[in-house]
Amino acid sequence: xxxxxxxxSYDEAISRLDHLVKQLExxxxxxxxxxxxxxxxxxLVKVCKQKLKMTSDEIKKxxxxx
Amino acid sequence: MQQQAISLLSLNELIKSTLDxxxxxxxxxxxxxxxxxxxVKGHAYLDLIEKSEGNILAKIRGNIWSYTxxxxxxxxxxxxxxxxxxxxxxxxxxxxxxHELYGISLVIKDIDPNFTLGERARKRQEIISRxxxxxxxxxNRQYVLPVVSQKIAIISSVTAAGYGDFINQLDQNPQRxxxxxxxxxxxxQGKDAVPQIIQAIKQIEDLLVEEKFDLLVIVRGGGAQTxxxxxDDYELAKTIANASxxxxxxxxxxxxESIADxxxxxxxxxxxxxxxxxxxxxxxxxxxxxxNLVTIERRTQARLKSEEAGLSDKTHLITNLFRQKLxxxxxxxxxxxxxxxxxxLYRTEKENIKCEHLEQNLRKIxxxxxxxxxxxxxxxxxxxxxLNPQTLLQRGYTRTEKDGIPINKQKLKIGDxxxxxxxxxxxxxxxxxxxxxxxxxx
Numbered sequence: 001x002x003x004x005x006x007x008x009s010y011d012e013a014i015s016r017l018d019h020l021v022k023q024l025e026x027x028x029x030x031x032x033x034x035x036x037x038x039x040x041x042x043x044l045v046k047v048c049k050q051k052l053k054m055t056s057d058e059i060k061k062x063x064x065x066x
Numbered sequence: 067m068q069q070q071a072i073s074l075l076s077l078n079e080l081i082k083s084t085l086d087x088x089x090x091x092x093x094x095x096x097x098x099x100x101x102x103x104x105x106v107k108g109h110a111y112l113d114l115i116e117k118s119e120g121n122i123l124a125k126i127r128g129n130i131w132s133y134t135x136x137x138x139x140x141x142x143x144x145x146x147x148x149x150x151x152x153x154x155x156x157x158x159x160x161x162x163x164x165h166e167l168y169g170i171s172l173v174i175k176d177i178d179p180n181f182t183l184g185e186r187a188r189k190r191q192e193i194i195s196r197x198x199x200x201x202x203x204x205x206n207r208q209y210v211l212p213v214v215s216q217k218i219a220i221i222s223s224v225t226a227a228g229y230g231d232f233i234n235q236l237d238q239n240p241q242r243x244x245x246x247x248x249x250x251x252x253x254x255q256g257k258d259a260v261p262q263i264i265q266a267i268k269q270i271e272d273l274l275v276e277e278k279f280d281l282l283v284i285v286r287g288g289g290a291q292t293x294x295x296x297x298d299d300y301e302l303a304k305t306i307a308n309a310s311x312x313x314x315x316x317x318x319x320x321x322x323e324s325i326a327d328x329x330x331x332x333x334x335x336x337x338x339x340x341x342x343x344x345x346x347x348x349x350x351x352x353x354x355x356x357x358n359l360v361t362i363e364r365r366t367q368a369r370l371k372s373e374e375a376g377l378s379d380k381t382h383l384i385t386n387l388f389r390q391k392l393x394x395x396x397x398x399x400x401x402x403x404x405x406x407x408x409x410x411l412y413r414t415e416k417e418n419i420k421c422e423h424l425e426q427n428l429r430k431i432x433x434x435x436x437x438x439x440x441x442x443x444x445x446x447x448x449x450x451x452x453l454n455p456q457t458l459l460q461r462g463y464t465r466t467e468k469d470g471i472p473i474n475k476q477k478l479k480i481g482d483x484x485x486x487x488x489x490x491x492x493x494x495x496x497x498x499x500x501x502x503x504x505x506x507x508x
Contacts, residue, residue, distance in 0.1 A: 014439075014442075017446055018446075021446055021449050021450065021453075024449070024450065024453040025449070025453065027453070027472060027475070028471060028472070028475055029470075029471075030467055030470035030471065030472075031455055031465060031467060031470075031485075031487055032470075033470075034453075034454075034455050035455065035456065038450055038453065038454045038455070038456070041446070041450045042447075042450055045443055045446055045447050045450065048439070048443050049440075049443055052436060052439050052440060052443070055436070056436050059429075059432055063425070063429065
């Protein structure tokens, strides 16, 4: 599952996260399903943060190289 | 009446004594020599005649005794340049002699050569006057002498002394000019000279069409100064004057010029003088060619120099103009370069500022985007945390489901089996009482 998330692009990850949050907001799932979704959503948030961090670092680096 | 007769001898003796007693011992007589014969013993026998318009008016025999003849003829020849001969008019000192057997004759004791000279001068003047009146004296001089006479018709005698000298001088000229000549033979003295020279002139004129002679030359060497009377002949002078070519004479003689000389185009003293004259024409022509060559060379050099100078000036002018133009272009290029530098610096500076501005904008946008994304993620995080059932359970809330679906999403009835989760437990229960939540419904 984690590997699958790592392979997603930032936009795909955000899109998936958005979808999961909406489903969570609707709250029609059972406890197990909810727990899984929360887990996935948390992982997606982490991955997205990492990607943002990387992007920020790269941009910073790119500007510094000038 | 019987006539008294005397013998012939007596008569002749009478005639002789009458003549002797009545005539002076000597007379000076003017007469023409009709014919002159030399006798065996050195005596000379002649006829003396007097003519008028071709008719003989008087005639008498004469003789000159040997001793007298030698002295008279020598004196005559040395003074007049002519030997005693038939046709000459003379003034002679004579004595009349009558011989009973041979009849009357004159014994010539002396001849005055000066009379003959004067007589010849008179005759000569007569011919000159006639030629002048007939317009012949200068006629041959009307021709223009060719600058260079390369083809020459010569009238002379191969035996004449001057002819050889003349030919040698022409043939062996040091400049090796090639002169074409043709000899037309004629006697150059004596009674045959006039008809033969006239004949030669006619012959040359007949050949003119094919031979194209430049000059007619009559030459005769020096030698004895006798028998030159032929060159004073009227007919010869007339033929020379009328010749179709310019005539040059070189009749070697020391006395005054002959009439042939007078009517000729150019008269020279000797044959060698004629040769020199012809060659001088060649030399003058060659000299003029040289002078022309020198002039051409000098003018060509001058022209070349002037053209060179002109070219040099033009070259300088062009070089200077070119340099000037080059300098102008260089200056203009320099100005363009400075302008280009200024413009490019300005543009670069401008672009740089623009870039920096863009970079700042870009960084702002990126920062904003990143912030937005981070914020969004933060929101998601909070939402997830809020919706995380475990968080609720941790805070003491419970969650109840029926058939795996939260009970607030379905209708419940008594007897339904419910599953409730709290922090620690999973509780299964049955609904035995179901009431409406008044607090929520209010």
